[in-house]
Amino acid sequence: MRLRKTDVVDEALRFLDAEGLDQLTMRKLGAALNVQGGALYRHFPNKEALLDAVADRIVEGIGDPLPDAPWLDQLRILGGRLRGALLGRRDGARVVAGTFAPGANTIIGSDVAVQVLCRAGLPPAQAGWISFALFYYVLGHAIEEQAQSRLPPEQDWRIRTERLDVQVSPQYAAALDALAGTDPAERFAFGLDLFLEGLRHLRTTLPPQPA
Known part of the structure; x- marks a missing residue:
C-alpha cells in the first residue's frame, strides 16, 4: 500500500504517545512504518x-463552532x-510550542478567537494581540503541567527547592x-479567569467600535 502523508502523521502521533518527543526521529518513524527513511x-x-x-493535528478541533454563550464564556471554552x-x-505542548509556521487548524482556532473578540467590540488588531x-x-x-507530571515524587517542587538550600x-x-x-486544572482555571477578568475590564475602557 502506498504510504500517504496522513499515514506518516498518524504513526508519528502513535510514536509520540509511546516514546515521547525526544525519541522521535525520521529513522525510527520509518522503521515503525516498515519503510526506508527516505520514503x-x-x-x-x-x-x-x-x-x-503533527502540531497542527494535535490542535485539530479547537476551532469547531462554539455554543451560543457570552463572549467571555466562549473564550473560556476555547482555552x-x-x-x-x-x-x-x-509532549503535545512541547510539540506545538516548537513550531512557528501555523497550520490550518491553528489558523482556524485563532480566527474563531478573533471573531469572538471582535463581536465583543474589540478592534481586529487588538483582538489578534489578545488571542495570541x-x-x-x-x-x-x-x-x-506535562513537565511536572513526569517528575518522580522525590523531585517535586518542594523537595527541589529544599535541596537548593536557598533562604526564602x-x-x-x-x-x-x-x-x-x-x-493543575484548578491552577489553570484560576489563571484563565484572571486573564479574562482583565480582558473584561479592558473592553469597558475602550471607545465603541463601528459595526
Missing part, C-alpha cells in the same frame, strides 16, 4: 516539517479546548505549598 522525505523534507504537521488538546498527547496572549498562556501552562521568605514558602498542592 518519509517524499512527504516531509525534514523533521521540522513533520512536527509542523479549555486548547489545553485539552495539548494534554491529550504526550491567550493561546500562549494556555500553551505555557500545558508545558509546565515564609510568604514564598506558603505560596509554593499552595502551588505544589493544587490540582
Whole structure:
C-alpha cells in the first residue's frame, strides 16, 4: 500500500504517545512504518516539517463552532479546548510550542478567537494581540503541567527547592505549598479567569467600535 502523508502523521502521533518527543526521529518513524527513511522525505523534507504537521493535528478541533454563550464564556471554552488538546498527547505542548509556521487548524482556532473578540467590540488588531496572549498562556501552562507530571515524587517542587538550600521568605514558602498542592486544572482555571477578568475590564475602557 502506498504510504500517504496522513499515514506518516498518524504513526508519528502513535510514536509520540509511546516514546515521547525526544525519541522521535525520521529513522525510527520509518522503521515503525516498515519503510526506508527516505520514503518519509517524499512527504516531509525534514523533521521540522513533520512536527509542523503533527502540531497542527494535535490542535485539530479547537476551532469547531462554539455554543451560543457570552463572549467571555466562549473564550473560556476555547482555552479549555486548547489545553485539552495539548494534554491529550504526550509532549503535545512541547510539540506545538516548537513550531512557528501555523497550520490550518491553528489558523482556524485563532480566527474563531478573533471573531469572538471582535463581536465583543474589540478592534481586529487588538483582538489578534489578545488571542495570541491567550493561546500562549494556555500553551505555557500545558508545558509546565506535562513537565511536572513526569517528575518522580522525590523531585517535586518542594523537595527541589529544599535541596537548593536557598533562604526564602515564609510568604514564598506558603505560596509554593499552595502551588505544589493544587490540582493543575484548578491552577489553570484560576489563571484563565484572571486573564479574562482583565480582558473584561479592558473592553469597558475602550471607545465603541463601528459595526
